[in-house]
Amino acid sequence: MRKLHVTSKDFAYDVVIGAGVWRELRRLRRYSSVFVLTERRLWKRWGKRFGWESGLADFAPLFVPTGERSKSLRMVEQVARQLGEGGADRRSLLVALGGGVVGDLGGFVASGYMRGIDYVQVPTTVVAQVDSAIGGKTGVNVGAVKNLVGAFYPPRLVLADPNVLRSLDSRTFRSGLYEVVKHAILDGPDFFGQLQRYLPGLHCGQTRVLGQIIERAARVKVDVVSRDEREAGLRRVLNLGHTFGHALEEATRYRRFLHGEAVAWGLLAATRLAELLGVLAPEEGSRIARLARSVGPLPPVYGVSAQRILPLLPRDKKAVAGQIHWILPERIGKVRITKDVPLGAAAAAWRDIQKGGWHA
């Protein structure tokens, strides 16, 4: 069991990783009542264990349907209503037990219910354990716009048990590993080398190895958000792979790719782009491409042309002109943030990864 500490000027909390960490809930102060936001299927598989590990005698599970559509203001209303009917007050605790959807929704409900109650993140997917449950970003979608309404609201605690990953289907499991690869590129050769050894053929039941990998990947996120709670700049590096990735998700209406799979394609495209611009040596590009591909096969990107992708590249909402901030790998362990990328080069990078052959 390892404890990482998120600290910023406004608050501090622990991210605890390892087998059996749900027991840490026993160490929290007494709450007037406890509510667990989760999905029915997850609860069926893990609810009993959550009960005895957490030591919580009396709590009510609140279920949300599986899937991104649950990240809505309608669902916020429904959960708030259920909390109210269940007698939740300002001293109640909300536990978000699930993946990114449950975590983002639960955190936002906690931020708003009676203007803020405590909550704990209990992430149950790889991507939630290493990324989305850490950092206090919460929110819901409005129409087609992701996370349009939300809050910065830190959890009391994040408890990531790798055991729970064994109930993931293999595609969801692998999808999260692409985010792990992203974190290793940000981190450096040591973690990257560890992944080169362990990722090929890794499956979701290898709890011990997974625990080590997740701890290391989570640490990358913890370090970044501890230094930059409000995304003033540093936090942007976490968007590596997300520029092309978001555009690809949107071009395919969030249907063809899981988030991590789109990020994987985005990573490949950013890597190729960095090569084309002379920012990244081809040997390093090759190592990155091979590691990403070692996770397993990706759904192909046929039919999504450069002309389709380019207009969908996310523009910086903070900049008046709406520029694109590119995050480009310079080498394993270092990225560059730049606005200075010709769109022609971006198009060429996309075409190169799309037609295959590049570092294949």
Next chain:
Amino acid sequence: MRKLHVTSKDFAYDVVIGAGVWRELRRLRRYSSVFVLTERRLWKRWGKRFGWESGLADFAPLFVPTGERSKSLRMVEQVARQLGEGGADRRSLLVALGGGVVGDLGGFVASGYMRGIDYVQVPTTVVAQVDSAIGGKTGVNVGAVKNLVGAFYPPRLVLADPNVLRSLDSRTFRSGLYEVVKHAILDGPDFFGQLQRYLPGLHCGQTRVLGQIIERAARVKVDVVSRDEREAGLRRVLNLGHTFGHALEEATRYRRFLHGEAVAWGLLAATRLAELLGVLAPEEGSRIARLARSVGPLPPVYGVSAQRILPLLPRDKKAVAGQIHWILPERIGKVRITKDVPLGAAAAAWRDIQKGGWHA
């Protein structure tokens, strides 16, 4: 024009009161775009003036229907969607031009849109100018529960122009004056005496006198919230009159009384209760009752028995046992917060004000 300063450990902003204060918007930094949340009727009456006083060349009004029902998560979704479609980004400004509903809704939308954009409160009712627009409490209702979901989110600026009050209907105008009376009881004999002189017969077109009264009443709120941003205790004094008031509103399903009218009945009941408990001298009680009644006639409370009211008295959501915190006047300028009130005395106080005759 007078500037009051709200300061707390986390932030600071000005509350500017006086004729023509909308001009203060000219002094804000440049925003990428400006959106004005308001009601259609208000905009028809004041929109043009807002345009030339604020100096904002280009802004879009977003309309919400008049009434408490607009304080909903559905409306949050609708406004966020309109902001998104209008191209609002993180550097956009939202102006909430209206009464308490527009202010509470607008502030909450601003707190959540892209996880927080700047907003300015431009209150257009007495109660909003002296109370609800100040202090950073925002929120919406869920079902029948008021403000169940919300945020503490301070505005950039609060601009209260008493000129705008001239378009209020007289009942809404007077309803706000009861909150002013409440603030004077908290403040002391000097402000209280000023109201004794000016309240009888005051109408909404007396801009100069109104400006003075509003400044003074707003200062009471500013002082309290500056010392206690998060309602740790001191802020509770602002609930004077609201214990019975809320119960009365709920008993009559928010239909028979405007909020300020219910607060006026609540003030009278709290005053009578303080007398019965020997906390307040009858001469002081009489002065309070006469000042409240000098505002004008209140809708009668027939049919709302003590048995009906008592179970609806709001219990403290922060306390596990759900005790009632009573705010009782000790004298003009001083209140006492106590949990130690026999329900029999509360029932007797209610019956006394209900049957009339007391200090009439």
